[in-house]
Amino acid sequence: MIKERNVQRAPFCEKLRVLIIIGLMKIEGGYIVKEKVQLHKDAFLQELEEFLKIPSVSAVEAHKDDVRKGAEWVAKSLENIGMEHVEIIETDGHPIVYGDWLHAEGRPTVLIYGHYDVQPPEPIELWETPPFEPVILDGKIFARGATDDKGQLFLHIKALELLKKEHGTLPVNVKFCIEGEEEIASPNLGPFIESNADKLTADAVLVSDTSFIEKGQPAICTSLRGALAMEVQVKTANSDLHSGAYGGAVPNAVHALVRLLDSLHQTDGKIAVEDFYEGVPEPTEQLRKEVAEIPFDEEEMKRELGLDALFGESGFTFHEQTGIRPTLEINGVSGGYQGEGIKTVIPKEASGKISCRLVGDQDPQRVYELIGKHLKKHKPTGAKVTTKQFIQAKPVVLDSQDPMIQRAADAYEKIYGVRPLFPKEGGSIPIVEVFARVLEAPVVLMGFGLPTENLHAPNEHFHLDNFEKGIETICEYLQSF
Amino acid sequence: MIKERNVQRAPFCEKLRVLIIIGLMKIEGGYIVKEKVQLHKDAFLQELEEFLKIPSVSAVEAHKDDVRKGAEWVAKSLENIGMEHVEIIETDGHPIVYGDWLHAEGRPTVLIYGHYDVQPPEPIELWETPPFEPVILDGKIFARGATDDKGQLFLHIKALELLKKEHGTLPVNVKFCIEGEEEIASPNLGPFIESNADKLTADAVLVSDTSFIEKGQPAICTSLRGALAMEVQVKTANSDLHSGAYGGAVPNAVHALVRLLDSLHQTDGKIAVEDFYEGVPEPTEQLRKEVAEIPFDEEEMKRELGLDALFGESGFTFHEQTGIRPTLEINGVSGGYQGEGIKTVIPKEASGKISCRLVGDQDPQRVYELIGKHLKKHKPTGAKVTTKQFIQAKPVVLDSQDPMIQRAADAYEKIYGVRPLFPKEGGSIPIVEVFARVLEAPVVLMGFGLPTENLHAPNEHFHLDNFEKGIETICEYLQSF
Known part of the structure; x- marks a missing residue:
């Protein structure tokens, strides 16, 4: 339950203060919020x-019940703020939470999307405080999911609660569609949207799952890279072998894996998979100009990330590399003895996790097949190579001039005093492409995170300053209709 | 305590039977044993x-007390069979167990070496029965250490027990020197031997820690490769980074590691480290001929190991690759997300374990430095590379014509009906080189394992047939003086 401290006497005082400074700002505006x-x-x-x-x-399968608890928590919260038709919808994976409030006759309908699932917290030992024991420190709240996406999703719930309490009604019709599979690429939400297009129909889809350019500089992302995630497994012998007895004469699964993984990139940072760049648009002068406007300080970034040097595809700037160019990253590798000291074995198996970010007309399925073909071609002697696909998402580009997006920009400017930029985001929110296509509605990526908030990494956090201003901005946006 | 089932009535019956078949074999010989x-x-x-x-x-540090229990078990067993001056000698690591019996005046002294420590059992999930719960199945005893080296060491203890019980005395003077650090390359036994050369002085050093060529074909190894084991660690950023936000523009520790590890070999299987082959002797025609005599069935080996193909340094046969050529194997690799499914991170660190087998005049320290130089030269942009050394052992070559070794060959022939071959072993028993050099005594590598007994791997086992014949062979050998 929400602790409503001093809630009885507050409205009068506030309204009084607001009346005193009338003329400086409108009564229904940001100040009350x-x-x-x-x-x-x-x-x-x-x-x-x-x-x-x-x-x-x-x-992680072992967290199945915890994910359900997340869904139940969201459903309860939606009921508490007066959402109607709240339901936990079963899928083949984790549930979707739906709820709506459709009594703003003649007003537009905004569908709010977010996700209650989180990334695995590993490596646990690098967290300074436990990932699932939130701690507020130095103006930030630390926990897995603080910024991605529980913290940001929560802003919408609280914004609507405030508006509803203040006015007894809402300025727009609202639908919530909150999933628990975003971090595994929304395998069930896509089909759900396709078969429930009428139920979900909206004039705009509002999503807070992206970041500012930097502290104080808001951003509305208008381009998301697609994604493909997969695993490569290499097997050789039917048992680990003694490196003395067999060393030098039999295939080694780790040798084969590192050879395969290394073969995926050229030394200039380009991806070596044949036809990988098929469908990647040559950036126009206009696009390069737009990207170049995003401020960037290489020295500052290196210092912040603890890097000796940046490294990426030759011929492109940092923001081009992360925003409009495709990538292939190895996310993990594992094989043989990994404990303390040494064990002189020839490993019988090894595996690597790979994910690609895709742009333009790159098709994830096609890219998966191209990588498979490459691995087959480069397969070292004696290695048995298999692949497995986890995630597929198509790239998406949104129109920054859409009124729904421009209106969001106005709201940011009002609260932050700075107009947002329109960056091309390197990450993927696979479902954005589905929302845009199926609902034929603009998707407004109104993020409140900061790029330094360690999302997907240890010590993830969310700045309380944006927590507060985020709620204000959402209220401002919804009241603008 | 040993369960002495039917021990009272046995001697008479046996002697009777022996007398009956007198003339077929000598009374003191193999039959009684x-x-x-x-x-x-x-x-x-x-x-x-x-x-x-x-x-x-x-x-593994957590097993320190268990290793001590191993030492105590050995000491107790030596006392039980009548060894004198039994002591558990402390070192900077795990203890050495010493014991002797020096009453065979005018007879030679044999120093028996073995080790009571074992390899880590990982990966545990691949064991069909728990590694530390021995099970006898199908004429084999399964457990970690069954063949390497507890089972083989145990043969000597039992052989001496039988001889002592039978004759009330022993045919030779005996010294036991049993260590608990063989699997970590004997860091403390070397210095112990050097400073206790007088105490340990012997006419032969007897070691059972090697294998037959195959079932029924005994072998006395006359060449052991040296060893070097090390770890390479790569670090990039100070935190794992989101592969969407930073992917394509920052160094990835796993990319850097796979590039470095892959760079260590050429595609023809040769090691690519500059000057690595320095000190490796060109094999003489005589040596190649000797190695070629060891039977080898490629198809059978592939079937047995579950391999599609063999793979090694071009221009050399299997037994040359494993016996007289140096190797560099990656024993393990680890970095980034290794759990179920995917986590789209750019890993900040990764590490690989490497071990080399060395031959001829290759010096482990020099090779370690050459690899370090190679890694430095091939270091990808933005990678911070460090190395750590675990093991060093010099290669050793023994003279197959030494009488002590020929006498061992006679003992094998008597018990097995087949004269042993003299293979060049691919593995390393680092301390053999020290024994040979410091004690100036021939080292007799009288192994009773089989190459298929999964040493260093899951489901390690020891054949009971060789368990029995092993004790007989050792008795035969000691009685031959």
């Missing part, structure tokens, strides 16, 4: 902490 | 099971 957010901040954070405590790791 | 071994086999195996239950994994 700001006061309200301040008033309820501690209670809100306490509630968010409950949400963050649920280890809803969608990628 | 064979009967004795049969008589005590169950009790012996029960005792060996106790030994195998101790998880004396020397490489």
